[in-house]
Amino acid sequence: MSERKPRVFSGVQPTGNLHLGNYLGAIVRFVDLQQDHECIYCVVDMHAITVWQDPQELTRNIREVTAAFIATGIDPQKQIIFNQSRVSGHAELAWVFNCVARIGWLNRMTQFKEKAGKNREKASVGLYDYPVLMAADILLYHADKVPVGEDQKQHLELTRDIAQKFNNDYAPRIRELGLGEEFFPLPEPVIAGPATRVMSLKDGTKKMSKSDPSDLSRINLSDDADTIAKKIRKARTDPEPLPETVEGLKDRPEAANLVGIYAALAGISKEKVLEEFGGRGFADFKPALADLTVEKLAPINAEMKRLLEDPGYIDGVLAAGAERARAIAEPIYADVKRIVGFLG
Numbered sequence: 001m002s003e004r005k006p007r008v009f010s011g012v013q014p015t016g017n018l019h020l021g022n023y024l025g026a027i028v029r030f031v032d033l034q035q036d037h038e039c040i041y042c043v044v045d046m047h048a049i050t051v052w053q054d055p056q057e058l059t060r061n062i063r064e065v066t067a068a069f070i071a072t073g074i075d076p077q078k079q080i081i082f083n084q085s086r087v088s089g090h091a092e093l094a095w096v097f098n099c100v101a102r103i104g105w106l107n108r109m110t111q112f113k114e115k116a117g118k119n120r121e122k123a124s125v126g127l128y129d130y131p132v133l134m135a136a137d138i139l140l141y142h143a144d145k146v147p148v149g150e151d152q153k154q155h156l157e158l159t160r161d162i163a164q165k166f167n168n169d170y171a172p173r174i175r176e177l178g179l180g181e182e183f184f185p186l187p188e189p190v191i192a193g194p195a196t197r198v199m200s201l202k203d204g205t206k207k208m209s210k211s212d213p214s215d216l217s218r219i220n221l222s223d224d225a226d227t228i229a230k231k232i233r234k235a236r237t238d239p240e241p242l243p244e245t246v247e248g249l250k251d252r253p254e255a256a257n258l259v260g261i262y263a264a265l266a267g268i269s270k271e272k273v274l275e276e277f278g279g280r281g282f283a284d285f286k287p288a289l290a291d292l293t294v295e296k297l298a299p300i301n302a303e304m305k306r307l308l309e310d311p312g313y314i315d316g317v318l319a320a321g322a323e324r325a326r327a328i329a330e331p332i333y334a335d336v337k338r339i340v341g342f343l344g
């Protein structure tokens with residue numbers, strides 16, 4: 001019997017302003033994992049509408065994330081790229097998981113607290129339930145590994161808790177149906193590299209984020225070379241030269257962030273970056289970082305633009321990807337229905 005390759009699943013929200021954090025924390029890993037995994041990369045449009053999205057912009061952003069995946073090097077012939085709402089199993093399994101997950105578990109989710117802010121009563125029910133849909137995304141494909149940035153760690157722990165509780169609650173039934181001991185495998189997070197948490201260019205203690213009102217806080221994948229150089233020039237720093245060692249970056253969040261970005265873009269360690277730039281000031285380091293960022297992002301930016309001129313091609317990739325995703329998801333969800341006792 002031929003063993004299947006380990007399966008990877010991850011998602012990115014089409015909420016505009018794809019940035020360097022999304023790229024280094026997640027999308028670059030997606031590309032690496034293609035070599036020896038079966039990969040499913042999802043544009044999570046149902047997650048996006050947990051906060052208001054203008055419909056036309058949402059459509060545009062779904063295509064933009066798809067273009068970013070392809071432009072970065074994900075091969076849509078080999079891997080699966082699709083948008084979530086096309087595969088109904090995500091919503092169906094999320095409902096089953098709503099009845100497995102406990103309110104107490106969701107009350108502990110820090111991202112909901114951050115996103116809902118003070119006015120929690122006015123947040124959508126979907127925003128609260130968001131991590132359950134995320135668990136459904138992953139488990140619908142029996143994914144083994146999930147590459148994400150640091151900020152998704154808690155959601156992945158919840159995913160494992162949901163999988164475990166489902167497996168336990170239905171253990172006799174799963175056995176009776178001959179579906180093995182553990183119906184849902186417990187997926188492993190892949191949180192790796194020197195930039196799992198890229199910080200804002202304006203405040204090294206805040207995460208780089210799509211929703212920061214200041215565009216100067218982030219480098220967008222759609223920024224041109226001049227804009228990138230300007231944003232790096234204006235990035236907040238301290239007056240000290242760069243330290244010689246990584247320990248010297250402690251308590252210097254802005255310096256640590258820029259060194260981490262350089263290391264991730266160059267594919268080297270922070271130690272190596274400091275071997276070259278330790279003792280030198282930001283007046284030296286920032287232009288080097290700007291050049292490197294432009295060198296890495298310009299080809300992606302150009303390819304995204306080229307792809308977006310042909311929305312028909314992008315839509316074709318998503319439709320074909322959804323068909324392949326459905327072929328994996330449908331038998332798994334059919335088993336879930338039998339396990340739970342649904343008829344039909």
Ligand code: TYM
Pocket residue numbers: 009010011012013014021022023024025026044047133134137138146147148149150151152155195196197198199207208209
């Ligand atoms: P989203 O769309 O907010 O972000 C997409 C990916 O980018 C990572 N990321 C970062 N990494 C490093 N530094 C940053 N500043 C930074 N900002 C964002 C995120 O960790 C993420 O990996 N809930 C997910 C989408 C999702 C998903 C899934 C992910 C839905 N279903 C199933 C994995 C598996 C999210 O909101 O990502």
